[in-house]
Amino acid sequence: xxxxxxxxxxxxxxxxxxxxxxxxxxxxxxxxxxxxxxxxxxxxxxxxxxxxxxxxxxxxxxxxxxxxxxxxxxxxxxxxxxxxxxxxxxxxxxxxxxxxxxxxxxxxxxxxxxxxxxxxxxxxxxxxxxxxxxxxxxxxxxxxxxxxxxxxxxxxxxxxxxxxxxxxxxxxxxxxxxxxxxxxxxxxxxxxxxxxxxxxxxxxxxxxxxxxxxxxxxxxxxxxxxxxxxxxxxxxxxxxxxx
Numbered sequence: 001x002x003x004x005x006x007x008x009x010x011x012x013x014x015x016x017x018x019x020x021x022x023x024x025x026x027x028x029x030x031x032x033x034x035x036x037x038x039x040x041x042x043x044x045x046x047x048x049x050x051x052x053x054x055x056x057x058x059x060x061x062x063x064x065x066x067x068x069x070x071x072x073x074x075x076x077x078x079x080x081x082x083x084x085x086x087x088x089x090x091x092x093x094x095x096x097x098x099x100x101x102x103x104x105x106x107x108x109x110x111x112x113x114x115x116x117x118x119x120x121x122x123x124x125x126x127x128x129x130x131x132x133x134x135x136x137x138x139x140x141x142x143x144x145x146x147x148x149x150x151x152x153x154x155x156x157x158x159x160x161x162x163x164x165x166x167x168x169x170x171x172x173x174x175x176x177x178x179x180x181x182x183x184x185x186x187x188x189x190x191x192x193x194x195x196x197x198x199x200x201x202x203x204x205x206x207x208x209x210x211x212x213x214x215x216x217x218x219x220x221x222x223x224x225x226x227x228x229x230x231x232x233x234x235x236x237x238x239x240x241x242x243x
């Protein structure tokens with residue numbers, strides 16, 4: 001199973017009460033640590049990038065492609081480098097954000113995990129009208145939340161209802177953004193990232209995958225809880241007027 005599937009199974013079977021903000025990354029880290037520290041005594045084996053099997057099952061059911069110790073160590077080191085883009089969200093609804101001066105751009109890695117505020121994320125973003133891309137922007141001096149809020153009042157206001165974003169900051173398990181990490185990039189990584197962004201943003205019909213070696217974590221949108229509170233207050237005010 002891929003470590004993201006393992007994390008989802010843990011949630012569905014209610015094997016943990018709390019998941020943190022990055023349950024999939026935590027599962028991958030725990031298994032990788034076990035492989036590094038325990039070697040052949042680890043209860044896990046790695047069969048591909050991000051895919052694992054229980055060692056006791058492999059002994060009775062041989063698995064083709066089990067990695068050697070040297071291959072496994074090389075893959076662990078490689079997997080720590082996620083590239084230019086570390087987190088992203090696709091087709092998030094404009095209506096699920098309360099557009100205050102500092103809006104909360106909330107998302108979670110999977111249902112039940114801690115919500116993360118991506119307001120201060122940096123990177124690039126797309127504005128959609130339905131599924132069509134109507135604008136491409138970047139966040140450098142100003143963070144994602146500020147840039148998106150500007151499009152509520154500028155010429156693009158009535159032209160978009162959804163947005164996608166691709167951020168350079170990864171997420172810590174305490175739901176904070178890792179804004180201090182300095183990383184150097186080579187040309188191949190830059191090209192891989194550019195390919196992945198184009199495939200994700202444009203969704204060309206002949207591309208069946210998002211791009212080789214694109215290992216950014218996708219987050220699912222979470223509605224700002226203040227929106228529901230505002231709607232309830234508005235409803236109560238309307239009922240008072242009718243009474």
